[in-house]
Amino acid sequence: MRKDDCIFCKIANGEIPSKTLYEDDTFRVILDLGPAAKGHALLIPKEHAANLYELPDETAGKVLVLAKKMAVQMTDALKCDGFNLVQNNGEVAGQTVHHFHLHLIPRYADDGQAINWVPGNPTQDELEAVRKQIVE
Ligand code: AMP
Ligand code: ZN
Numbered sequence: 001m002r003k004d005d006c007i008f009c010k011i012a013n014g015e016i017p018s019k020t021l022y023e024d025d026t027f028r029v030i031l032d033l034g035p036a037a038k039g040h041a042l043l044i045p046k047e048h049a050a051n052l053y054e055l056p057d058e059t060a061g062k063v064l065v066l067a068k069k070m071a072v073q074m075t076d077a078l079k080c081d082g083f084n085l086v087q088n089n090g091e092v093a094g095q096t097v098h099h100f101h102l103h104l105i106p107r108y109a110d111d112g113q114a115i116n117w118v119p120g121n122p123t124q125d126e127l128e129a130v131r132k133q134i135v136e
Contacts, residue, residue, distance in 0.1 A: 003048045008099035012044045022070060026062060029070055032103070036113050039078045039106040043067060049100045051089040063102055070104055080106035084115050 002009040010016040012028045019031035021041055032040040043066060049055040055063075071083050086103035088095040105115065122130075 002046075003099075006048055006099050008044050008097055008101060009046075009048050012046045012099075021074075022066075026059060027066055029066070029104070036103075036105050036115065037080075037107060037111045039074055039080065039104075041070065041074070041104040043070065043102040043104060045100055050098045051095065051100055052087065053089065055100050067102055067104060074104065074106055078106050081109050082107040086115060 002013060007016065011018045011030060014028075018028070020028055021031065022029040025046070027043060027045055029041050029043050032042050043063065045055070045059050045063075047056070047059065049059070052060070067085055071085075074080065075083065084103070084105040084107060086105060087101070088103075105113075107113070
């Protein structure tokens, strides 16, 4: 189902033009307008889902297969040195467009980017408490 006020619904379904790298019945892959590095692309499902929680299992199952295919093609074409896949859910996680999308970010030795976090230093007991909180 598309949403009338969603920009990625409009882009994915071709109502707003984009620099499209790939399209099939389920997805469109476009170049990000504010790239972290040359070739930064977004893999966008055509059906609206706000985030990973709402993404249908069938679509979720196809996303990483397409991400791999695009990463191989882009690495070959752009000669990048590595790749980040990034997927934000919720404003606290940095999501600004509330239509699921997977960032495909080619990385270059000299790109000056930092897609990273500050690592914590939990004790084994703290890790165990988190493990229990999730699985029990
Ligand atoms: P996120 O912060 O994970 O929600 O990512 C949203 C991304 O969409 C950002 O990297 C933006 O640069 C990108 N973006 C927003 N609007 C457009 C647009 N019209 N075309 C291409 N990329 C866009
Ligand atoms: Zn949408």
